[in-house]
Amino acid sequence: MDAKTIDEIIEKYKNPSGMVLGILEEIQNINKYLSKDALIYVSKKINVPFSQLYSVATFYSFFNLNPVGEHIISVCTGTACHVKGAAEILKSLEYLLGITKEESTEDSKFFLTTHDGCFSLNAARCFGCCSMAPVIKVDDKMYGYVTIQNLPKILKEYGWSKK
Amino acid sequence: MKITSLEDLENIARKGLKKLNPDNKVRISVGFATCGISVGGDDVFKTFKEKIYERKLNNLELCKTGCIGFCGEEPLVNIKMPGKSIVVLHRVTPNDVDDILQKIENETYEFHKAFFKIDDWDHVTSKIHYGDGYENIPKWNEIKFFKPTKRVVLRNSGIINPEDIDEYIAVGGYRSLYKVIKSMTPDEIIEEVKKSGLRGRGGAGFPTGLKWEFAKKEQSDVKYVICNADEGDPGAYMNRNEMESDPHMIIEGMIIGAYATGATEGIIYIRAEYPLAVERFKKAINDAKKYGLLGEKILGSNFNFDIIVTEGAGAFVCGEETALIASVEGEIGRPRLKPPYPAQKGLWGKPTNINNVETWSNVPVIIAKGGDWFSKLGTQKSPGTKVFSLVGKVKNVGLVEVELGTTIDRIVNYIGNDGVNNGKIKAVQTGGPSGGCIPENLFNTPIDYEHLAAVGSIMGSGGIVVMDDDTCMVDTAKYFLDFSIDESCGKCVSCREGLKHMHDILDDITKGKATFEDIDTLKELAQTVKVTSLCGLGKTASNPVLTTLKYFYKEYEEHVKHKRCFARVCKDLIRYVIAKDECTGCTICAKRCPVNAINGEKGKPHIISQNVCVKCGICYDVCKFNSVKKLSEAIGGEK
Numbered sequence: 051m052d053a054k055t056i057d058e059i060i061e062k063y064k065n066p067s068g069m070v071l072g073i074l075e076e077i078q079n080i081n082k083y084l085s086k087d088a089l090i091y092v093s094k095k096i097n098v099p100f101s102q103l104y105s106v107a108t109f110y111s112f113f114n115l116n117p118v119g120e121h122i123i124s125v126c127t128g129t130a131c132h133v134k135g136a137a138e139i140l141k142s143l144e145y146l147l148g149i150t151k152e153e154s155t156e157d158s159k160f161f162l163t164t165h166d167g168c169f170s171l172n173a174a175r176c177f178g179c180c181s182m183a184p185v186i187k188v189d190d191k192m193y194g195y196v197t198i199q200n201l202p203k204i205l206k207e208y209g210w211s212k213k
Numbered sequence: 214m215k216i217t218s219l220e221d222l223e224n225i226a227r228k229g230l231k232k233l234n235p236d237n238k239v240r241i242s243v244g245f246a247t248c249g250i251s252v253g254g255d256d257v258f259k260t261f262k263e264k265i266y267e268r269k270l271n272n273l274e275l276c277k278t279g280c281i282g283f284c285g286e287e288p289l290v291n292i293k294m295p296g297k298s299i300v301v302l303h304r305v306t307p308n309d310v311d312d313i314l315q316k317i318e319n320e321t322y323e324f325h326k327a328f329f330k331i332d333d334w335d336h337v338t339s340k341i342h343y344g345d346g347y348e349n350i351p352k353w354n355e356i357k358f359f360k361p362t363k364r365v366v367l368r369n370s371g372i373i374n375p376e377d378i379d380e381y382i383a384v385g386g387y388r389s390l391y392k393v394i395k396s397m398t399p400d401e402i403i404e405e406v407k408k409s410g411l412r413g414r415g416g417a418g419f420p421t422g423l424k425w426e427f428a429k430k431e432q433s434d435v436k437y438v439i440c441n442a443d444e445g446d447p448g449a450y451m452n453r454n455e456m457e458s459d460p461h462m463i464i465e466g467m468i469i470g471a472y473a474t475g476a477t478e479g480i481i482y483i484r485a486e487y488p489l490a491v492e493r494f495k496k497a498i499n500d501a502k503k504y505g506l507l508g509e510k511i512l513g514s515n516f517n518f519d520i521i522v523t524e525g526a527g528a529f530v531c532g533e534e535t536a537l538i539a540s541v542e543g544e545i546g547r548p549r550l551k552p553p554y555p556a557q558k559g560l561w562g563k564p565t566n567i568n569n570v571e572t573w574s575n576v577p578v579i580i581a582k583g584g585d586w587f588s589k590l591g592t593q594k595s596p597g598t599k600v601f602s603l604v605g606k607v608k609n610v611g612l613v614e615v616e617l618g619t620t621i622d623r624i625v626n627y628i629g630n631d632g633v634n635n636g637k638i639k640a641v642q643t644g645g646p647s648g649g650c651i652p653e654n655l656f657n658t659p660i661d662y663e664h665l666a667a668v669g670s671i672m673g674s675g676g677i678v679v680m681d682d683d684t685c686m687v688d689t690a691k692y693f694l695d696f697s698i699d700e701s702c703g704k705c706v707s708c709r710e711g712l713k714h715m716h717d718i719l720d721d722i723t724k725g726k727a728t729f730e731d732i733d734t735l736k737e738l739a740q741t742v743k744v745t746s747l748c749g750l751g752k753t754a755s756n757p758v759l760t761t762l763k764y765f766y767k768e769y770e771e772h773v774k775h776k777r778c779f780a781r782v783c784k785d786l787i788r789y790v791i792a793k794d795e796c797t798g799c800t801i802c803a804k805r806c807p808v809n810a811i812n813g814e815k816g817k818p819h820i821i822s823q824n825v826c827v828k829c830g831i832c833y834d835v836c837k838f839n840s841v842k843k844l845s846e847a848i849g850g851e852k
Contacts, residue, residue, distance in 0.1 A: 065521055066542075066543075066561070067478075067480055067521060067523060067541050067542070067560065067561075068480065068482075068521065068522075068523025068524070068541050068543075069543055070542075070543025070544075071523065071524060071525070071526050071540065071541075071543060072523065072524065074526075075485060075524055075526060098543065102543070102544070105545050106526075106543065106544070106545055109528065109545035109546070109702075110525075110526035110527050110528050110545075110546075111526070111527035111528065112485050112525075112526035112527040113526060127447070128447030128448055129447040129448030129604075129605070129642065129645070129646075129676070129678045129692070129693075130447070130448045130604040130605050130678055131447075132447075132692050133605045133606060133678060133680060133684055133689075134605070134606075138829065138830055138831075138834070141829050142829070142831060145807040145829070145831075174486065175445065175447055175486070175527065175529065175696075175700075176445065176446070176447035176448070176449075176450070176486070177247070177486055178247065178444065178449075178450030178452075178453035178454075178484075178486065178487060179247055179248055179251050179450065180447075180448050180449070180450050180602060180604040180610070180676075180678075181248050181284030181285055181287075181450075181602070181604055181610040181611055182248055182251050182252055182284070182287075183604060183605075185251060190488070192247065192250065192251035193251065194248075194251040194252045195252065197834075198831060198834050198835070199834070199835065
């Protein structure tokens with residue numbers, strides 16, 4: 051991400067309240083993750099120590115410090131989804147995408163990316179869509195009443211094919 | 214245009230009413246909250262748009278509305294013909310659109326997906342007669358789901374277009390703001406809120422009027438009000454719906470609160486997981502500013518107040534006021550000791566008043582109808598209504614707003630199950646991860662702050678998750694601990710380490726590796742974490758463990774003594790087998806098994822190799838003949 055874009059984002063946050071989270075979120079929305087360079091640049095620009103930005107980025111589950119796949123699949127693991135089988139959905143997705151939980155990331159958040167970089171899989175806390183449990187989200191689209199059987203159909207919408 | 218007089222407000226109200234209840238146009242509104250969208254509401258909307266264009270229907274208005282609360286029946290579509298009642302259609306798909314439009318064109322109106330109708334609607338801040346007709350369709354309040362409800366917070370949800378400020382004004386919106394600015398002193402407002410008896414809807418139940426009074430008493434050049442919209446309770450989503458369906462009621466409440474406490478800046482701290490709510494808030498704020506209801510010289514007075522939206526970043530603990538403040542300041546969200554309370558030293562060290570979404574939503578009503586009116590709802594100690602999200606193993610999932618003091622049974626069995634599945638419900642879990650599990654024999658407990666505490670749970674933000682016999686209570690306790698560990702900020706030892714040890718013990722229990730001594734340790738740890746943690750997260754994280762131990766001890770006993778899981782949930786205590794006589798040899802299970810544990814010839818019974826099976830359960834789910842069995846056998850016995 052170039053400096054100009056970051057400058058423009060910073061410019062939007064004149065009010066100190068919510069500034070740090072707001073800037074980091076906007077950068078991540080565009081870039082999908084927070085690179086070290088971007089964090090260093092922001093730190094200098096807004097005069098907040100790098101250590102603080104780093105602790106913020108690792109504390110909140112929203113931020114990723116590593117590049118992510120083209121499509122991000124988030125499985126809701128809220129209570130309603132848990133009761134309705136979110137764990138099995140997650141497991142099936144790991145299987146379908148050919149990735150397993152064993153690999154862990156630098157910030158120890160559960161975020162798995164396929165080798166071809168097409169998909170990233172993670173577990174989300176709750177989308178507040180509990181009435182349609184179990185729920186998954188692919189990029190910005192939410193899918194309710196998901197079953198293990200219709201997972202391949204959803205994945206195919208994003209260019210997945212069975213190996 | 215800036216509104217300065219009651220006349221201005223009435224003019225806009227008339228404009229809004231024409232959109233909301235047009236007398237010469239057909240209005241179709243599609244439920245466009247996240248719940249509706251996730252099951253195809255957006256496709257329905259899109260199809261309507263295309264088909265209306267194709268059919269050149271000029272006399273037809275298509276708009277979005279929020280969610281009326283019956284999420285299990287989404288996508289919902291409201292049809293409003295001039296002079297007629299609103300007809301609400303349920304489970305609408307894009308395929309229904311042609312038929313619906315055809316009927317509107319032919320004026321036959323026999324919509325086959327008609328669910329209920331609305332003749333009159335009490336918006337609380339006003340009443341509107343929408344129309345009559347449709348003898349064969351039941352009225353909304355004749356449906357069991359709505360019958361026992363009392364809509365105060367959800368007064369406009371599902372009816373008005375949340376993206377249109379005119380419609381909010383049409384149903385009596387911003388009149389309370391007008392009233393306080395033109396005719397009330399801050400002390401009078403606080404007195405009215407105190408009289409109402411409103412208690413914070415974030416969970417702790419602190420009297421709102423008192424909280425405001427503390428903030429008002431402080432002397433400072435800058436004061437803040439914050440709307441805590443960081444609804445993180447898994448299983449609770451009422452705040453999301455309230456924000457998406459009626460953002461202006463929250464904004465109006467905040468402006469009134471700011472005026473009463475002397476605040477000049479407002480912050481809505483909202484979860485990043487709720488992008489639609491963020492978007493609608495931003496639009497609502499801009500629209501309110503354009504009308505001079507927010508910003509400088511509100512309604513022509515000398516009162517200035519502005520609101521900004523700050524997005525959270527996925528940390529449950531930020532629902533705790535002091536952690537939320539740290540988060541807004543750009544720090545990691547760790548709570549701190551109170552006092553000083555936020556009312557004394559809050560955001561940037563200034564007096565700050567934080568209330569939950571639902572608390573703010575009640576404020577305009579209290580001003581419009583009076584504190585006395587409000588205090589008569591609910592119970593004496595817990596006045597008013599509360600929105601609960603009823604989810605899990607229940608037929609009618611959705612948002613239920615009832616007067617406080619309504620029993621669990623009424624909500625779960627009458628509203629939720631409608632007589633179906635009655636005997637199967639085992640427990641409900643209230644109050645999110647820090648709440649407790651309440652067994653069926655206590656379902657006559659009235660829901661309010663005190664009664665729930667008495668049975669070991671909390672009201673929290675109002676999630677009610679229904680569990681049936683397929684839910685293992687030990688696994689449930691483990692699930693919540695898992696959540697609390699993940700979301701613990703790590704500041705105090707008892708929460709950081711204690712919860713982890715508790716989790717390890719629970720894990721051993723679910724694997725059949727624990728002893729009764731471990732259960733004693735678990736109990737002791739749970740008590741310790743409860744009394745020694747600093748903030749609400751740690752103090753309440755033990756609740757699921759303590760309540761399940763208390764009410765479902767038998768399940769713990771089964772796991773420890775017989776290495777058996779009644780609900781057949783705990784992976785290490787179950788196995789999958791294929792019933793020889795029932796297997797048709799269709800091979801689907803073998804094809805879908807991720808580890809190739811299933812073998813057999815086509816057309817002949819298959820076998821699962823127990824030493825290869827990872828118990829993912831895919832075979833169980835894909836088998837069309839129910840020949841895959843899930844077993845959990847006690848030592849020396851079959852279940």
